[in-house]
Amino acid sequence: MGDMVGTPTVIVDVDVVDRNIAAMAAAMTAKGVALRPHAKTHKIVEIARKQIGAGATGLTVATIGEAEVFADAGIDDVFIAYPLWLTRSSAHRLAALAARIDVSFGIDSVEAAVAAGRLLGDAASNVEVVIELDSGHHRTGVRPDEVVAVANAATDAGLRVSGVFTFPGHSYGPDAQAAAAAQEAKTLRRAADLLTKAGFRVDVRSGGSTPSALLVDSDVVTESRPGVYVFGDAQQWELGRVSADDIALTVLATVVGRYDRPGDRRIVLDSGSKILGSDRPAWATGFARLIDYPDARVTALSEHHATVEFGENATLPARGSRIRVVPNHVCPVLNLVDDVAVVRGGLVVDRWRVAARGRNG
C-alpha cells in the first residue's frame, strides 16, 4: 500500500470479511439457529448489509443511536441487546424507530419495565422486550427465578415480552467456551420453562458470543448474536477460536523507534491506544499482536506508542517499515476511527465510513 495510506490506519480485508460472514451463516444454518450479528463490532453499514444478505434475520446493537444509523441504512429488524433505562427523550426516539422498523430491547428489572411502559405510552405495544438473564458473566441480567416478575411487570406496563436473552461473556477465557455455552443453555431453558408455566409465550431464546457461538445448544437457543467473528482479533487468535488467516482487520503502523541493545531489543510503533484501544485481559500475551511477527510481544501501550519487544535472535524491523498490528479486542478500534481502508489482494479498493461510531446513547 506504500505511502498511499498514512499510518496508523485501520485496514479491512474484504475477502476475509466475506469468508467470515459466510462461515458463520453456514454454521448457524446447519444448527437451525437464527443469526443476529452484533453490529457494535463493526458499526459499518456496508458490513451490516453483507450480513443480512448472507441470511442474518436482523441485527443486534447496543444503543438506540446505533439502531437509528442502521435503520437509516435500510435494516428493518434490530434488537437493542441492552437493559435500556428510558428517559423522555430516549423513549421518544425509540417510539419513532419502532414506527418504521421492527425493534426490540432488553430489560432486566421491574423498575425498568414500569418506567418504559409509562414513557412509551401508546408506543409500548409497538416494541418487543426481551428479558436479560445472567448466565454466569455477572454483568447485567436477572436470575431465572426473577424472570416471571419482570415479565409480569412488563406486560402490566403494556409491553410485549417476546422471550429471554443472555450474553455468555465469561466465554472469553482459555478453555472457558464449553462451560459458558452449557450455562447459557441451562439458564435460557430454566427461564423459558418458568415463563411458559406462567402462561407466557417464549419465542426468543437468544444467546451467543463469538468464542461460544459454534458450541451453541440448538435444542434451547433460537438465535445467536456473535459480533467479533466478522473481523477476528488477537483475543480470538489467542483463544484458538480463529487462525491468523481469519483475521480481517489490522492496523497498519510505522516503526518510529528502534532500540537494539543487548537485553533491550524493542521497536516502537505509531499505533498507540488511540487506534488499538487498551483492552487487555489477564490471559493475553500483550496489548496486541503483530501478524507477521507472531513471537514479538506488545509489552506497553500509551496513546501514541506501542512498544514491541523481540527475543534475542529475532531481526528487528527497520525504522520506517510498516507493520500490521492485530488489536486485542476489535470492537473499541471501530469506535476510534471515522473510516477504514478496504483492501482486496493488498490493494486499497474502497473506504468505508464507521457510520455508528460514537453513537453512545
Added chain:
Amino acid sequence: MGDMVGTPTVIVDVDVVDRNIAAMAAAMTAKGVALRPHAKTHKIVEIARKQIGAGATGLTVATIGEAEVFADAGIDDVFIAYPLWLTRSSAHRLAALAARIDVSFGIDSVEAAVAAGRLLGDAASNVEVVIELDSGHHRTGVRPDEVVAVANAATDAGLRVSGVFTFPGHSYGPDAQAAAAAQEAKTLRRAADLLTKAGFRVDVRSGGSTPSALLVDSDVVTESRPGVYVFGDAQQWELGRVSADDIALTVLATVVGRYDRPGDRRIVLDSGSKILGSDRPAWATGFARLIDYPDARVTALSEHHATVEFGENATLPARGSRIRVVPNHVCPVLNLVDDVAVVRGGLVVDRWRVAARGRNG
C-alpha cells in the same frame, strides 16, 4: 442537568478548567519555566486558547494532524513531541504547516534525521527539531551519549536543532514523581552538556508530565509540557496529585443495572469503555472512580457497561439515577467523543467540539 443531556456524556466544568490552567501557569511562572501544555489531552480549541491566554508559550501535540487543527484555530507555535517518521505526504503537510506557524518536532535517530532532511528539502531549514531523550520511561528517545550523533546527522540533513526533550512517563506511579523529575533533569543536563561541548547551542531543554510538573528542576529544564493537569483524572487523584475538587471532567452515566444481594452488591452504569477508555495501571483501584461515592470500586468494564461494587453497608444508588464517573486516564476519553457538554455551576452553558479527535497521523 436532568434529561437535557443524554448519557453517557462527557461533562467539563469550565470554572475548574480555568482554575487548573491558572494554577499551573502561576506555578511555572514562579519557577521561571516556560509552559507548553500538551493539547492531546483535550483536543479542544477553546481550551487551547485559554492556555495561551494564561501565558503558555505554545502548544505541544503528538501528530501533524493535531498541529494542523490548532494552527487553523490561530495557535502560532506548536511542538510535535513525537519522533516523526516522515513520508512524502506527511513531509508535504509539515512543510505547509511550517510556512504559516512556528513548528518543531522530535527525532531520536540518525535515520529519521536523514529521511526528514531528504523529504523536507528546502523546507528543512524552516522547522526546528528537538532530540528526544530516554530519561527512564524506556519508550522512545536516545541515551545522552547518543545525542551528538543524532544532532550531527540532523544538521547535515539541513535541519535546525534547537535542543532536547524527554517525557518522564515513569512519574505515573505511587511515590515515583521525585525520582522521575530528578532523572529528567539529570538526563537533559547530561545531553545538553554533550551537545554544548560539540558546538551546538541548546535553547530548549523540555520535560514535564502532570505528576512531575511541580517538581521540575528549573536549573536545568527550560520548558514543561504537562497535559492532564487541565482536567485531572482518577490516576492523578489516586496518585495524590489532585483532589476531587480539582477534577474538571467527568462522564455523566445512568444506573442501568442494580443487584443488591448478600455478598454481591453492585450497580452497572452505561459508561463503558466506549467513553471511559480501558486504561488501568496495575496500581489503580479500578477502571474509574465515582466522584460522589469514593469508596465504590469499578471492578469491570466492557464496551457499554461499567460494573461498580459497593461495600456491605453502603446504600446503592437507584436504577435510573445519574452518577458522575471520573475516568482513570482522561486523554483517551477525548479521543472517543465528538463534543463535550460545558457546565458552570451545574448548568450546561455550552458545547465544545473535540476538534482534534481522531487526528491520528
